[in-house]
Amino acid sequence: MAKLVPLADGVAELVRDGDTVALEGFTHLIPFAAGHEIIRQERRDLTLVRMTPDVIYDQLIGAGCARRLVFSWGGNPGVGSLHRFRDAVQNSWPVPLELEEHSHAGMANRYVAGASGLPFAVLRGYTGTDLPRHTGNIRSIDCPFTGETLTAVPALNPDVTVVHAQRADRAGNVQMWGITGVQKEAVLAARRSLVTVEEIVDELTPVPGQVVLPGWAITAVAHVPGGAHPSYAHGYSVRDNAFYVAWDEISRDRDTFQDWIERHVQNAGATA
Structure with missing residues (x-):
């Protein structure tokens, strides 16, 4: 059965230096809060895995967490390039980044x-x-x-998969709906898993198109309302399109990026 933990404790226990880490979520339910906690805890030498690395991976790469990226397509959706990703590949800043590209x-x-x-x-x-x-x-x-x-x-078998979902019950069963990608498969393929959720409820009520991850298949669940921002959680929040546009300018300059990380991630504290 999955255990309910604060986000900081979940990352501390489950994400280790040198791990292969998948943070999955397609268009919405992207686990930004968990990614920020990985940055705060200064994990290093990670192999990051994601079907569509976007802004959260730009932040993780720019913060020096990654040494390798396994991916298919990468960019700031609807805006343009990932400048921290590009800087790491072209200039090895802040550290060199190896690439493994797939469809x-x-x-x-x-x-x-x-x-x-x-x-x-x-x-x-x-x-x-x-x-x-x-x-x-x-x-x-x-x-x-x-x-x-x-x-x-x-086969892909991450050391740990991290996803965001709408709800979990107190036994650690997780429910997500809307546009779902490979979250279920990524969790089941992983050795360990951490799911952040908008809400903890006494009982999961059926939702059309739902995906349910049973508690026995999950290591830990953390209650993190708003944990997908600036992406969205269907039924709970909307996409912050202005942030994605703003990120293009923030991420172009190393000093501006580092200042943003310091103010909005390092000093923001973890959501429990």
């Missing part, structure tokens, strides 16, 4: 393989792209039944 389908299938206890995933994909030339663990494989050439990619 969305490849990343999703890697999580599914990890959640299923399989060593790799097979898909029709990557054909006609340059990714196999630049990513060493994309391999061709022949189907033993038809002879068709397919692509194999290794």
Whole structure:
């Protein structure tokens, strides 16, 4: 059964230097508060995994938490580039950043393989792209039944997966709805997991399109209202579009970025 913990305690226990860490959430339910706590606790040498690294990964990279990024597509949604990501790749600031790039389908299938206890995933994909030339663990494989050439990619099994959701009950069962991505698969594939939620309730009531993560599959749950801001939590908050626009200017300059992190993350304190 998942235990209910303050956010700071959950990160302290579950996220360790050198870990492979997945912070997943698509468009909404992005675990910004948990990412900020990782920055506050100064985790280092992380391999960050995410299907669509956006502003939270820009912040983690710029804060020096990451040494490697495993991803498919990266950018500030609807705005432009991730400038801290770009600076790390081009100029090794604040530390060099290794890249492992995949397609969305490849990343999703890697999580599914990890959640299923399989060593790799097979898909029709990557054909006609340059990714196999630049990513060493994309391999061709022949189907033993038809002879068709397919692509194999290794399973993803993060040391810890972090996601945000709308609700959890007191037994640690988690409920999310709206646009859901690979949160379920990423949690089931991980060795440890931390879920931040908007609300703790006595009983989960059904919601159309819901995904329920059972408490036995989760390590810890933290009550963090607003934990997805500036992204949104369907039914609880709206997307802060102005922040995403503002981030483009904040993140362009190293000193401006560091000042923002100091004022809004380091000195903000953890939400329990």
